[in-house]
């Protein structure tokens with residue numbers, strides 16, 4: 001399987017509860033290497049651009065406000081099959097459906113405030129990484 005990179009976000013509900021280290025431990029234990037990482041505060045408009053694909057969904061406004069409600073940690077994870085592996089470690093969108101031991105099963109508060117984001121495909125991963133990181137910030 002090819003080595004891939006994926007964009008991960010530790011969302012405001014998780015940074016607020018000091019869960020960054022525990023979530024990163026799950027990524028690293030699964031063989032994902034954190035090759036770039038920074039803590040930033042998004043504006044609702046910046047969150048809106050990131051989640052543009054969801055703009056027709058009823059929860060779009062709520063989602064943008066939530067993503068701007070506190071700091072997020074944006075990070076690039078690297079490893080074999082990293083995109084699918086990260087989504088496996090994250091668990092289902094709704095924590096009630098997430099498999100035991102996943103980030104969302106252990107930490108998410110609701111379907112909206114669900115602790116993490118992860119890219120869903122190679123093309124979106126490339127776009128999402130470029131939204132937050134410059135080439136200079138990405139070391140192998």
Ligand SMILES: Nc1ncnc2c1ncn2[C@@H]1O[C@H](COP(=O)(O)OP(=O)(O)OP(=O)(O)O)[C@@H](O)[C@H]1O
Pocket residue numbers: 054059062063092093111112113114116117118119120
């Ligand atoms: N019914 C809902 N009510 C409120 N927020 C929601 C709802 N469904 C999804 N969301 C929010 O929108 C995000 C994107 O939804 P999507 O269906 O793409 O889930 P996902 O692919 O598991 O999550 P992500 O894109 O964050 O990795 C979710 O992670 C969640 O924060």
